[in-house]
Amino acid sequence: MSTSPTASKDKKVEEKDKKGDKTDASKKVEEKPVPPTPTAEIKSNIALIERAVGDLEPRFTHRVLRSLTALRKRLDNKIIRDAIEENYPSDSAVKTSLLSWLPAAPPADQSMDVDAAAQPNGPVASTPSPKPTSDPVPEVEIYFRLLLIHHLHASKDNYAKSVELSKETVDKIQQLNRRSMDPIAAKIWFALERSYELGGELADARPMLLAAQRTAALRHDDDTQASLINRLLRSYLHYNLYDQADKLVSKTTFPASASNPQLARYHYYLGRIKAVQLNYSAAHTNLQQAIRRAPPAKVAPGFYQAVHKLFVVVELLMGDIPDRSTFRHPVLQKALQAYFDIVKAVRTGSLSEFQATLNKHASQLEADKMYTLIVRLRQNVIKTGIRRLSLSYSRISLRDICLKLHLDSEEDAEYIVGKAIRDGVIEGRIVHEKGWMECEGRKNGYGPEVSEVFGRRIGYCLELHNQSVKAMRFPLNAHRKELAAAEGAREREKELAKEIQEGDLDDEGLGDF
Numbered sequence: 001m002s003t004s005p006t007a008s009k010d011k012k013v014e015e016k017d018k019k020g021d022k023t024d025a026s027k028k029v030e031e032k033p034v035p036p037t038p039t040a041e042i043k044s045n046i047a048l049i050e051r052a053v054g055d056l057e058p059r060f061t062h063r064v065l066r067s068l069t070a071l072r073k074r075l076d077n078k079i080i081r082d083a084i085e086e087n088y089p090s091d092s093a094v095k096t097s098l099l100s101w102l103p104a105a106p107p108a109d110q111s112m113d114v115d116a117a118a119q120p121n122g123p124v125a126s127t128p129s130p131k132p133t134s135d136p137v138p139e140v141e142i143y144f145r146l147l148l149i150h151h152l153h154a155s156k157d158n159y160a161k162s163v164e165l166s167k168e169t170v171d172k173i174q175q176l177n178r179r180s181m182d183p184i185a186a187k188i189w190f191a192l193e194r195s196y197e198l199g200g201e202l203a204d205a206r207p208m209l210l211a212a213q214r215t216a217a218l219r220h221d222d223d224t225q226a227s228l229i230n231r232l233l234r235s236y237l238h239y240n241l242y243d244q245a246d247k248l249v250s251k252t253t254f255p256a257s258a259s260n261p262q263l264a265r266y267h268y269y270l271g272r273i274k275a276v277q278l279n280y281s282a283a284h285t286n287l288q289q290a291i292r293r294a295p296p297a298k299v300a301p302g303f304y305q306a307v308h309k310l311f312v313v314v315e316l317l318m319g320d321i322p323d324r325s326t327f328r329h330p331v332l333q334k335a336l337q338a339y340f341d342i343v344k345a346v347r348t349g350s351l352s353e354f355q356a357t358l359n360k361h362a363s364q365l366e367a368d369k370m371y372t373l374i375v376r377l378r379q380n381v382i383k384t385g386i387r388r389l390s391l392s393y394s395r396i397s398l399r400d401i402c403l404k405l406h407l408d409s410e411e412d413a414e415y416i417v418g419k420a421i422r423d424g425v426i427e428g429r430i431v432h433e434k435g436w437m438e439c440e441g442r443k444n445g446y447g448p449e450v451s452e453v454f455g456r457r458i459g460y461c462l463e464l465h466n467q468s469v470k471a472m473r474f475p476l477n478a479h480r481k482e483l484a485a486a487e488g489a490r491e492r493e494k495e496l497a498k499e500i501q502e503g504d505l506d507d508e509g510l511g512d513f
Contacts, residue, residue, distance in 0.1 A: 038074045042083040046140050053137045053180045061183045072150040101148050142184050145169045149191040159199040166192035186227040193231040226258035233269040242276050264293040280318045287311045297331040305335040312339045313373050338364050349385030390426040390439040397436040
């Protein structure tokens with residue numbers, strides 16, 4: 001039988017309609033929810049803070065603070081003003097104090113508010129939320145002050161104003177003396193240090209930070225103590241006071257319960273201190289911990305780049321060549337271009353190429369505070385060149401070494417070659433009478449240095465396992481449910497045994513048994 005052309009057309013139309021319905025349904029599924037406005041997000045955060053204070057659960061406050069980085073980028077004067085007016089009564093003294101740090105509202109905004117109030121039956125009118133009758137908890141005021149400080153950091157003209165607001169907020173926190181305010185207080189100290197740094201007065205904040213650190217240590221306030229230690233280390237390293245920073249690390253104990261971002265900063269500062277003190281293996285370990293604990297690269301690209309810059313230099317100072325995949329990372333590719341050129345110069349062992357690369361990128365390396373560390377790589381470049389010569393020649397004169405490595409004199413070449421032989425970089429000996437170096441082939445690829453490398457890797461893996469086990473979280477009082485279930489089972493067994501002994505159960509009661 002042959003189908004008519006009209007019937008086939010109808011079938012095609014039906015199939016197209018079905019496909020269109022499927023695509024519409026898939027589009028509806030793929031639609032993402034609309035994110036809340038900054039004012040609504042601030043209001044929900046205030047509800048979480050009040051819940052944290054009421055239930056004595058600081059995890060709700062930590063949830064609010066985790067959203068601070070994304071929220072502060074969306075703030076402006078109108079959003080903060082609307083949020084304050086929405087969450088405080090009209091006759092509140094705290095509201096007046098908070099609004100005094102913002103510029104006066106322009107007349108246009110006031111007229112728009114009046115028009116919206118005068119037209120309740122408009123096409124886009126919405127029911128206004130009822131005004132609160134009392135002030136929220138004091139933690140909410142400190143949270144608003146934190147938002148104000150970060151908002152003032154956005155303009156260079158408001159740096160002095162942010163310092164004044166930070167001082168006033170710190171004094172208010174110390175007067176209130178509420179332990180439920182500790183997580184927000186830690187962020188306030190970070191904002192205070194940032195205000196002084198932007199204003200060029202970072203050294204002036206150091207006595208205040210030291211006094212607050214002693215108080216936090218006595219109160220066992222881990223959040224504030226971790227933040228203050230990092231703030232002090234940043235202040236010391238900003239002015240190249242590495243001895244004072246090392247003394248602070250030796251005299252204090254960093255809280256083990258600190259958050260991962262604070263631990264990442266602390267390990268990064270330790271890595272910088274150890275690298276300057278020539279303790280490259282300890283610096284390498286600390287920087288590995290900083291990279292592991294750091295936020296994702298797209299969330300905190302600046303910190304991720306700073307850690308990897310120091311990590312690459314420390315690896316070169318240890319005599320290792322960094323992995324090429326590090327320089328191909330999309331966040332690191334552009335930032336590490338100068339360091340990639342340094343790695344290529346060190347790998348080739350050419351002292352002239354290394355010096356030319358160093359001069360080319362001197363301004364960037366000085367801005368990154370890496371110039372003095374990279375200057376130390378000169379000896380590593382010479383050792384690499386000597387190692388390449390020892391693999392290429394069984395015997396080479398000191399004069400040829402001096403020419404190939406661009407050294408000043410044969411005495412320098414003899415000293416450097418002797419030190420390389422003594423350090424185990426090459427295997428050979430210097431024939432002083434004839435003025436040449438005789439190289440010996442390596443017997444095998446194993447030795448004590450290989451076992452040390454494997455020992456470091458195994459230690460790192462064990463430490464990673466221990467930290468992962470410590471970071472595991474379990475539901476509170478979960479064992480009590482198991483104990484209650486086991487106790488109930490034992491009671492049922494006792495009742496069943498008692499009934500069997502008394503003969504109350506008949507054959508039907510035993511069931512399948």
